[in-house]
Amino acid sequence: MEKFTKLISPIVPLPLQNVDTDQIIPARFLKSTSREGFGKNLFRDWRFTKEGKKNNDFALNKITEGEILVAGKNFGCGSSREHAAWALTDYGFKVVVSSFFADIFKGNALNNGLLPVRVSEEFLQSIFNSNSQLEVDLENQTIKILATGQQEKFEISAYKKHCLVNGLDDIDFLLSNKKEIEKFELNNV
């Protein structure tokens, strides 16, 4: 997994609530048996018309260089498909900002080096209003609107932060505790 410490980037605003994982990557594009290549179908039915033409009104087609997606409340609800996180990272996103994340999506994002940053509803509105670059500092757990200097702290578990900063994943940690697992099985299973 890629390491993450700090990022300064323009935003791609998606001011909609309840963006579900079926929108992030529709089920018909889940047929691959690898983790790669899902970015081209990210937000497929919002990005493209049914004839396959670019929908010029959609945020991803208007702004092309932002690595921070900013979306409304309850982002990533619905299906547990990790393909949603793969599609976002494959497209080039490194951070998703919202006022609320669905649980499974949040876990999937963290397991793929995609940082979910939960901010207050007011701060989210300030981001949308400013349309400015953001600075996301994982070490200090802060997110700053560069144009206005407004800043907010965000929460992340110490363990997950350690994983992201060092580019480690959960399996390494679990495998290092195999003896404990076998002991647990002897007593419980």
Place this chain on the structure above:
Amino acid sequence: MAGKTLFDKLWDSHVVIKGEQGPDMLYIDRHLIHEVTSPQAFSGIEKRGVPLFRPKQTIATADHNVPTVDQHLPIKEELSRKQVQTLKANCKKHGVELYGLGNPNQGIVHVIGPELGITQPGMTIVCGDSHTSTHGAFGSIAFGIGTSEVEQVFATQCVLQTKPKSMCIEVNGELNKAVTAKDIILYLISKLSTSGGTGYFVEFAGSAFEGLSMEGRMTVCNMSIELGARGGMIAPDQTTFDYIQGRDFAPKKIEWNKKLAYWKTLVTDEEAKYDKVVSFDAADIAPMITFGTNPGMGIKIADNVPSLNGDKSFKKALEYMQISPDTSLKGKPVDYVFIGSCTNSRIEDLRAVSNIVKGRKKAANITAWIVPGSKRIEAQAIKEGLDKILIEAGFELRQPGCSACLAMNEDKVPEGKYCVSTSNRNFEGRQGPGSRTMLASPETAAATALKGFVTDASEYLN
């Protein structure tokens, strides 16, 4: 000593290492897998050179991406065929039992687990599918996971999870006769929203749930994820034990008595405290239907669609659905009726539909698909003669799979068409690009198929 909730009891007894500054290491009793979210996890452990740690605790089926007609023939679509073949090859290589196409135990993963007696009270159960919450109906901790977590379970039979908070949703009182389990859960989601349960694990308690069959309880727990909850559970009781006894993987003889004694301890202690408790009156629940593009956008069929409220997402949803605010959905013409999915494809659902359509015909404007949840349900339906009733009523009785719930296979609702569906999600394009889904109970779906427009089933229920 303060008492413990059922959730706390089960969670705590499965923690291998408690995470002081992070997630707990949680032991998993049963791991269910399918063709769509497992291949990358198999490649993951292979790349690490790690064996599948406990293959006997893993059970596989092919369901999400299988055709629901001509299952005896090779899958036509190349990518789907490859995905199903990859599952077969992976299971063989790693020693996992597979109930694939052609196997008499094949079916939707959340239907076959309980049906075969694999799902039991007190277990931790995971699957790379959000509707794993279904298994909570048996008083187990069951939740959906991502593919990286599938790989964790493959490698170590554990997942790293932050313990969710606990919520109790109580529904007491007398249910209206026309109200089904599906109406209860759609009602709760409409009240609490699709994020009302986020961060929580829910226990459903009260007379409304105690009175439900296991099929009904599975329908309720299935849609816990539509509340945003990590999972939902119902404490096991005699209904649960009667359902399990005698099933293929159920404990037998002495082992049964031992397990039963343990299962009877699986209740929330009287003094236990939940992090949150919400209560509803069963008498307030009525047959429900959704009008928007998330499962929280539901109303009683008798009520009007809510007014516009200045919220952009709400307006976008109504525009997508081409449904006007302040109108009734009753009488709205419909094009498709889909009865199936891990929410409502069990034998009880097929019986409920058959009771309504028996001796009647579907309306001419309706395409009606009914997709049993498993091969065993299909066989049972045929044994009971339900197949004839359904076919005579003009329904297409298809073969088991997830089908038009997520429309990964060819079972797609065309663009702009309305479908009254017994599945669990009405997201934009969920049943096919541009499709418009209205979620409801099997009874409502059956009545709608007969009339050709949104219909409350009450007139057929006597």
